[in-house]
Amino acid sequence: MSYKNFPMVPRVIFGRGSFNQLNEILAPKRLSINAPFIYLVDDVFKNNSWLTSRIQLSYDDKLIFVSSKEEPKTSQVDALVEEIILLTKERPSGVIGIGGGTLLDLAKAVSIMLTNNGESKDYQGWDLVKNEGVYHVGIPTISGTGAEVSRTTVLTGPDRKLGINSDFTPFDQVILDSELTKDVPTDQWFYTGMDCYIHCVESLTGTYLNAFSQSYGDMALELCKEVFLNGELPEVESQEKLMMASWHGGMSIVYSQVGVAHALSYGLSYLLGTKHGIGNCIVFDQLEEFYPEGVKLFKEMKAKHNIELPKGICADLIDEQFDIMIDISLSLEPLWENALGKNWEKTITREKLRELYQKM
Amino acid sequence: MSYKNFPMVPRVIFGRGSFNQLNEILAPKRLSINAPFIYLVDDVFKNNSWLTSRIQLSYDDKLIFVSSKEEPKTSQVDALVEEIILLTKERPSGVIGIGGGTLLDLAKAVSIMLTNNGESKDYQGWDLVKNEGVYHVGIPTISGTGAEVSRTTVLTGPDRKLGINSDFTPFDQVILDSELTKDVPTDQWFYTGMDCYIHCVESLTGTYLNAFSQSYGDMALELCKEVFLNGELPEVESQEKLMMASWHGGMSIVYSQVGVAHALSYGLSYLLGTKHGIGNCIVFDQLEEFYPEGVKLFKEMKAKHNIELPKGICADLIDEQFDIMIDISLSLEPLWENALGKNWEKTITREKLRELYQKM
Numbered sequence: 001m002s003y004k005n006f007p008m009v010p011r012v013i014f015g016r017g018s019f020n021q022l023n024e025i026l027a028p029k030r031l032s033i034n035a036p037f038i039y040l041v042d043d044v045f046k047n048n049s050w051l052t053s054r055i056q057l058s059y060d061d062k063l064i065f066v067s068s069k070e071e072p073k074t075s076q077v078d079a080l081v082e083e084i085i086l087l088t089k090e091r092p093s094g095v096i097g098i099g100g101g102t103l104l105d106l107a108k109a110v111s112i113m114l115t116n117n118g119e120s121k122d123y124q125g126w127d128l129v130k131n132e133g134v135y136h137v138g139i140p141t142i143s144g145t146g147a148e149v150s151r152t153t154v155l156t157g158p159d160r161k162l163g164i165n166s167d168f169t170p171f172d173q174v175i176l177d178s179e180l181t182k183d184v185p186t187d188q189w190f191y192t193g194m195d196c197y198i199h200c201v202e203s204l205t206g207t208y209l210n211a212f213s214q215s216y217g218d219m220a221l222e223l224c225k226e227v228f229l230n231g232e233l234p235e236v237e238s239q240e241k242l243m244m245a246s247w248h249g250g251m252s253i254v255y256s257q258v259g260v261a262h263a264l265s266y267g268l269s270y271l272l273g274t275k276h277g278i279g280n281c282i283v284f285d286q287l288e289e290f291y292p293e294g295v296k297l298f299k300e301m302k303a304k305h306n307i308e309l310p311k312g313i314c315a316d317l318i319d320e321q322f323d324i325m326i327d328i329s330l331s332l333e334p335l336w337e338n339a340l341g342k343n344w345e346k347t348i349t350r351e352k353l354r355e356l357y358q359k360m
Numbered sequence: 361m362s363y364k365n366f367p368m369v370p371r372v373i374f375g376r377g378s379f380n381q382l383n384e385i386l387a388p389k390r391l392s393i394n395a396p397f398i399y400l401v402d403d404v405f406k407n408n409s410w411l412t413s414r415i416q417l418s419y420d421d422k423l424i425f426v427s428s429k430e431e432p433k434t435s436q437v438d439a440l441v442e443e444i445i446l447l448t449k450e451r452p453s454g455v456i457g458i459g460g461g462t463l464l465d466l467a468k469a470v471s472i473m474l475t476n477n478g479e480s481k482d483y484q485g486w487d488l489v490k491n492e493g494v495y496h497v498g499i500p501t502i503s504g505t506g507a508e509v510s511r512t513t514v515l516t517g518p519d520r521k522l523g524i525n526s527d528f529t530p531f532d533q534v535i536l537d538s539e540l541t542k543d544v545p546t547d548q549w550f551y552t553g554m555d556c557y558i559h560c561v562e563s564l565t566g567t568y569l570n571a572f573s574q575s576y577g578d579m580a581l582e583l584c585k586e587v588f589l590n591g592e593l594p595e596v597e598s599q600e601k602l603m604m605a606s607w608h609g610g611m612s613i614v615y616s617q618v619g620v621a622h623a624l625s626y627g628l629s630y631l632l633g634t635k636h637g638i639g640n641c642i643v644f645d646q647l648e649e650f651y652p653e654g655v656k657l658f659k660e661m662k663a664k665h666n667i668e669l670p671k672g673i674c675a676d677l678i679d680e681q682f683d684i685m686i687d688i689s690l691s692l693e694p695l696w697e698n699a700l701g702k703n704w705e706k707t708i709t710r711e712k713l714r715e716l717y718q719k720m
Contacts, residue, residue: 002374003374003375003378003381004373004382005372005373005381005385006369006371006372006373006374006531007370007371008368008369008371008372009367009368010364010367010368010370011367011368012365012366012368013364013365013366014363014366014570014615015362015363015572015615016574018363021362021363021365025365079464114447164514173365179570209602210375210600211374211538211597211601211618212374212375212536212600212604213602215579215583215601215604215605215608218579218582219575219576219578219608222578222579223575237571238574239574240570240571241571243571244571244572244575245575248575248579250698255374255375308378330381352635
């Protein structure tokens with residue numbers, strides 16, 4: 001038996017307003033005046049000087065706004081890397097991702113592709129990365145994905161949606177400043193928060209679970225319930241707790257896996273470009289038979305916050321399109337095995353998946 | 361406001377039997393054949409080939425058995441460092457601590473003192489360490505202290521009992537193999553486990569608490585209750601959960617502090633050499649007025665496991681001895697402030713402390 005030797009984020013700072021410490025944290029990491037810091041920032045913060053004025057651009061440092069309207073793509077990573085190489089005289093001192101899961105995953109992937117040859121699609125999979133990436137920092141501005149702590153960066157490539165899982169993927173530094181999440185719109189707050197809730201349910205009910213992952217998953221789930229279900233937490237406390245839920249939820253996956261919801265939502269996202277958070281919600285809403293208690297609570301939370309999920313997103317699809325989603329979904333074997341055990345193929349047939357997708 | 365940028369253990373492996381992966385983990389860290397690995401192992405494992413046969417000594421690697429009968433001392437660290445320097449041709453490739461809090465703290469301190477001049481007492485305090493220590497690995501064989509994850513190594517020096525708190529203190533690698541805890545005697549298991557329980561109570565009721573530390577503390581406390589109070593967990597599950605409790609309990613202190621129990625028990629330990637785990641229990645048993653609920657549960661757990669604490673350990677002390685303990689205890693200002701707020705000095709007088717010590 002061989003256990004994963006998990007790389008943890010080696011530096012973390014937590015606190016309301018800790019974003020103000022960014023420049024001080026980066027300063028000693030500057031390799032030379034020709035080796036800039038590259039900031040990848042969600043373009044919702046364009047013209048938001050409350051945030052951007054606190055980013056000190058020195059020498060050749062660049063701030064690049066990136067849209068998170070779509071899921072991150074391998075082609076987008078490759079284009080960003082090319083742009084950065086053209087813009088800079090030397091290999092950057094660091095890449096700083098500021099945003100949600102999309103921006104965090106892009107920052108992780110760009111950091112890796114600045115020091116590894118070829119295209120990012122070549123590294124989708126497990127432990128294919130050869131060289132350490134450049135120093136990279138993650139600063140979440142919405143909570144739930146766990147991307148700030150995970151060992152992967154999930155990208156949609158030409159052939160598949162799959163992570164670059166490697167020891168070089170995790171951030172070197174994370175800044176957890178819950179104040180950055182204060183202006184997230186309610187629906188987005190819910191979808192992204194539910195990403196955490198759903199992967200905790202999947203992890204905690206899965207066959208891969210051990211005491212390490214269970215303790216993190218239990219904690220994250222409790223925090224999600226406090227934020228979304230039980231009650232009327234003061235705003236700041238709610239933001240802080242959801243940020244911790246996301247962090248612990250990400251840690252819960254270390255010795256575990258996600259399950260049915262993620263396996264199906266990857267199909268949606270590959271074919272239809274459905275964003276991860278809302279996609280998980282659309283799928284999970286239909287999974288009573290797999291996660292009866294988890295789905296019941298989910299529906300309560302949805303009702304409590306007046307969330308209306310899109311309906312009929314698969315209504316007009318043709319056979320070939322269902323087949324594409326089903327292929328993607330079935331290819332995610334570890335997720336199915338975690339959810340249903342070694343004999344998952346006995347119950348998860350193409351017909352079964354089609355039937356599920358047709359409900360969405 | 362400036363928040364601590366906390367250094368986390370960058371690599372962790374969790375699993376029953378993961379100790380078998382030690383040699384494979386160390387191999388790539390060997391700097392040269394003249395730069396050995398130094399294993400500091402609790403001498404309870406002398407002649408225990410189940411454990412020692414799995415440590416592969418190559419080239420000039422040394423295994424040094426160390427007694428954990430007494431709390432670790434600065435003089436002991438300095439003597440170990442001198443011994444290691446005399447034994448080795450080059451600076452060691454790594455120091456591996458195998459044991460409880462005493463061995464883990466010794467390994468951390470030795471690692472630091474191999475690369476920093478002077479005596480270890482000079483580094484007791486906060487951020488006095490100048491140079492990164494040698495690569496160091498922590499392998500707990502008993503659960504509760506949190507030393508495997510903390511940013512300190514608590515040593516008794518000529519003048520005080522105080523930690524070497526620094527960014528270079530945390531381990532570079534931790535191996536969490538609960539099987540190594542299987543032969544711990546019941547009383548020791550209880551005392552060390554209660555170290556975790558007690559510092560969670562202190563952290564969770566303290567004034568320094570934030571959402572980060574609270575989430576870790578809540579989780580650790582829940583796990584302690586599962587292990588010590590609720591019930592009849594299967595042995596392996598109980599060992600695994602207590603190992604995770606210790607880990608999370610250590611993390612809980614990151615943005616928090618311990619409190620009254622630790623402040624008083626440091627005095628006992630300085631004067632009488634009382635070991636940390638049992639010392640905390642002796643003190644905590646008398647702290648109803650500070651931690652009513654925590655002490656109530658503690659007494660239940662003590663009863664459930666038929667633990668008899670030593671009584672009257674301060675019965676024969678003279679005034680000068682009480683004064684020494686009181687001085688040590690009062691010097692730990694952050695602990696008092698965390699426990700009782702900025703005005704702690706109004707209630708914590710020398711008379712009050714003497715009265716408390718006299719009950720023990």
